[in-house]
Amino acid sequence: MQVINKLNDEELITLFKSGHNSALEELVYRHKDKLFTSIILLVKDPFLAEDIFQDTFIKVIDTIRADRYTEKGRFLPWAMRIAHNLCVDHFRKIKRTPIIKTNDDKDIFNVLSFSEKSAEEQMITRQSHDRVRQMLDLLPEEQREVIILRHYADLSFKEIADLTQVSINTALGRMRYGLINLRKMMTEKHICL
Template sequence: MKWEERLLVWRLNRGDATALSEVYERCRDDLLRLAGSMLHDGPAAEDIVQDVFVAFAGAARTFRLTGRLKGYLATCVANAARNRLKAAARRRTTDLDEAASLASPGEPPDRWMAISEQFERVSGAMAELPAEQREVITLHVYGDMTFRQIAEWQQASIKTVQSRYRYGLDKLRSALNDEVVR
């Protein structure tokens, strides 16, 4: 852990409100990008990040950090996003008004259906990937994060992150090609 982070955690433990603001400013954009790439829903991503920071603020005085601060918060956000996705998967009911609002009025229905089917195929294939591979692909493709940044977040080596990305893409390609052949 860098000395700046140690100082920041020390200030948090002392109840320094400016330290909490500093953490928020440093990490907010990356955490929003992470949550947004996992949820594909901006307002839900904002809710997740806010909930994590509220919980973090409540525990700031007793917080004991063993790793990197940003990595810790990223793990909290990723876990909260996964929990939200699991909860959504359990209740998979779609309101008709919500479904109607998803359709773009400028697109012909058959085009929208084709896009929807492609999205479902890719989402299904992504869901079958191991969590580490899915997370690396999501962060790199949707979150515009470099392998170095992802390695810091996952507390893994860059080579490990690159391997997870490559193996994940290979599995996606295989799953999607197999689906097309059927």
């Protein structure tokens, strides 16, 4: 058998279906950062985000075991859609819309760090991320959601359009206007990142 971390998502799913739980562990490990970051940016509560992340993989497991997985070659967008729907369901249950707010918990951006930085670089990075989060909070929800899904979840515009149930042109427009609004805020507040 090949080394498990060299297999693509579809091969891992096939392996998991045949009873190898280590294949599922590899899928979770491979996609956890993008999924969890997207969830926490939507719900702004690390404990709730952890619950939704776990619920996402419970649904993934149930769907694969029931042989209902049909997203060949598109595992991450499929899992992101499940996570997004669970976030929406949560906010429907509590009868309010999801609003991204600045959170004191700075750990969310640790997953974006690819190399060790000095303490000064880490502080500057944290401050920059905080500024971006504060500015994101000021954007209209539709623009904020597209920017998060594109830059933090690394989804294509087609995937974003499918996930948010709008046309690709609408998703592109929301991204464009969101970035224009962010640039305006940076200019008005004299923020340099």
